[in-house]
Amino acid sequence: HKSTVVITGASSGVGLYAAKAFAQRGWHVVMACRNLEKAKDAAESVEIPQDSYTVMHIDLGSLDSVRKFVNDFRASGKSLDALVCNAAIYMPLLKEPQRSPEGYELTMTTNHLGHFLLCNLMLEDLKNSPATDKRVVILGTVTHNPDELGGKIPPRPDLGNLDGFAEGFKAPISMVDGKKFEPVKAYKDSKVCNVLTMRELHRRYHDATGITFTSLYPGCVADTPLFRNHYPLFQKLFPLFQKYITGGYVSQELAGERVAAVVIDPEYKQSGVYWSWGNRQKKDGKPFVQKVSPQASDDTKAERMWDLSEKLVGLA
Ligand code: NDP
Numbered sequence: 001h002k003s004t005v006v007i008t009g010a011s012s013g014v015g016l017y018a019a020k021a022f023a024q025r026g027w028h029v030v031m032a033c034r035n036l037e038k039a040k041d042a043a044e045s046v047e048i049p050q051d052s053y054t055v056m057h058i059d060l061g062s063l064d065s066v067r068k069f070v071n072d073f074r075a076s077g078k079s080l081d082a083l084v085c086n087a088a089i090y091m092p093l094l095k096e097p098q099r100s101p102e103g104y105e106l107t108m109t110t111n112h113l114g115h116f117l118l119c120n121l122m123l124e125d126l127k128n129s130p131a132t133d134k135r136v137v138i139l140g141t142v143t144h145n146p147d148e149l150g151g152k153i154p155p156r157p158d159l160g161n162l163d164g165f166a167e168g169f170k171a172p173i174s175m176v177d178g179k180k181f182e183p184v185k186a187y188k189d190s191k192v193c194n195v196l197t198m199r200e201l202h203r204r205y206h207d208a209t210g211i212t213f214t215s216l217y218p219g220c221v222a223d224t225p226l227f228r229n230h231y232p233l234f235q236k237l238f239p240l241f242q243k244y245i246t247g248g249y250v251s252q253e254l255a256g257e258r259v260a261a262v263v264i265d266p267e268y269k270q271s272g273v274y275w276s277w278g279n280r281q282k283k284d285g286k287p288f289v290q291k292v293s294p295q296a297s298d299d300t301k302a303e304r305m306w307d308l309s310e311k312l313v314g315l316a
Contacts, residue, residue: 002027003027003028003081004027004030004078004080004081004082005022005027005029005083005263006082006083007022007029007031007084007086008033008058008115009032009033009060009086010029010032010033010039010043010086011031011038012038012042012225013224013255014139014221014224014252014256014259015031015084016046017253017255017257018260019031019048019256020048020253021253021259021260021261022052022263023048023049023052023053025264027081027264029053030055030056030078031043031053031055032057032058032087033055034057034058034059034061036055040055054076054078056069056072056073057072058118062109063114066117067117069118070125073122079125079129079130080125080126080129080134081131081134081135082136082263083126083137084139085119085139085194086259087111087114088110088139089187090107090184091106091183092184092229094181097174097181103169103171104169105169105175105186107190108169110190111187112197113309115197116197116309117313119136123211126209132210134210134211136214137214137259138194138197138215139194139215139218140191140195140216140217140292141191141217142217142248143188144188144194145292145293147293147294155184155188156185156188157293158177158185159192159193159305160177160178161304162305163178164179165305165308165312174186176193177189192293192295193305195292195296196298196305197305197309198213198215199272199292199296200303200305200306202271202272203299212268214270214272214273214275215274215275216258216262216274216275217274218255218259219249219250219254219255219277221251221255222242222243261287270289274289274291275287276288
């Protein structure tokens, strides 16, 4: 019997290489993707054996689609041993917000609200699984943290008092703090919400379920398609800058192996923490538990974020 992991956004970048790493380690991967053809082609392109994966449809930018995915997963009869929330969009050049079918700003919906709903629904599936070691991993990023060099470049993430969420998060509101639309900040805010969600999942459910909840920053994976919506010149220079100036560059293979390790290896079985690697670009860079930003470690903010997100996704 193979263990099963669901990975969102496994059709490219970190998620694709994580899928490959899981398959190499004998797991079955449910690639939860919005474009089934692309996902299949991607799996073939990195030579994931056909019997090691199943592609299933999810559009994290639509809450109905997230619910449908969970139903489809249950109908497949598989049991769930781990969930990796990896999919994300980054749209730095947008002038106007895009919207989900519910009317919510799309970056926050895809990166945070969709995953928030998915985690909450799939807790049930994890609880029902007979496995003894179950884990949920949410991808974080250095840009969530203004205390670190990589997080200092403006605009800084700032959830404020989450007034935008409290007021319903529909037009004309587009930002969690209710302020003016800023697509780069929307991405960073969503990643702060990802870390807060992980910590709140841990606080609420770790003791009762034994599930390990973690987050990680795999390093700067500067040549994934995440930056496909940036200026072409940026796409060319950014990997070089990360390779030769900051030294933060990490290959997609290594980032994928790190995600699989955080889910499988005993040394990462510590709930409520955020993993990082020293000498990020080096294969043998040692993992360590990194302090998250002041905002991402604010328990009052975490609770408010949780309560408001529950309302927005229709759980409360
Ligand atoms: P990619 O753009 O390569 O991959 C993103 C994945 O998310 C793709 O598979 C994409 O699907 C999928 N996706 C986007 N929108 C949706 C949606 N609405 N529904 C379902 N799937 C969707 O990015 P990366 O691999 O670089 O990023 C993966 C994660 O790693 C993100 O959470 C990011 O924040 C994090 N990260 C990345 C870093 C980096 O340097 N690259 C650094 C730190 C963290 P499709 O193929 O159809 O577009």
